[in-house]
Amino acid sequence: MAAQPNAQADNQGEFRDELASMHEAFPVLAEGLSGYLSALDSLPGIDRKTHELIRLTCTVILRHGPAVRRHAMLAAEFGASWQEVLGTMVLTQPSFGLVPAREMLPFAQEGFEEGRQALTEE
Structure with missing residues (x-):
């Protein structure tokens, strides 16, 4: 079985920065996007x-x-x-x-x- 991903600061940070910027401008959209992306990561x-x-x-x-x-x-x-x-x-x-x-x-x-x-x- 493959190892679970290790959070990489650069890549994770870029995404968090983009999401934070979106959250400032469109909080509801950012929350929805975050939930949507989490659901995508666990698709069966x-x-x-x-x-x-x-x-x-x-x-x-x-x-x-x-x-x-x-x-x-x-x-x-x-x-x-x-x-x-x-x-x-x-x-x-x-x-x-x-x-x-x-x-x-x-x-x-x-x-x-x-x-x-x-x-x-x-």
Whole structure:
């Protein structure tokens, strides 16, 4: 069984900062989003590694570097290999072209390395 994710200050902090900013402007929306994201993390039917690889694909398509880093990190913490992360990113190319995957590759590499490092520190 894969290890549970270790909270990474950089990635978690960025998300908390975004959520805090949203909470200031739209408190009800921020609370709803937080609950929604928590529910997404516990969806039945697929294992957590696959869940993170799917979310990685979505964030690559959106070209959201911090989210790519976060989901690559979590995928690694749940047992994904670099080949699985890279393969997930390559799957976006037929429909969305080479550019999103190429641009997001450094974020994915950074997140994957953070996730693997977190596993060795446990």
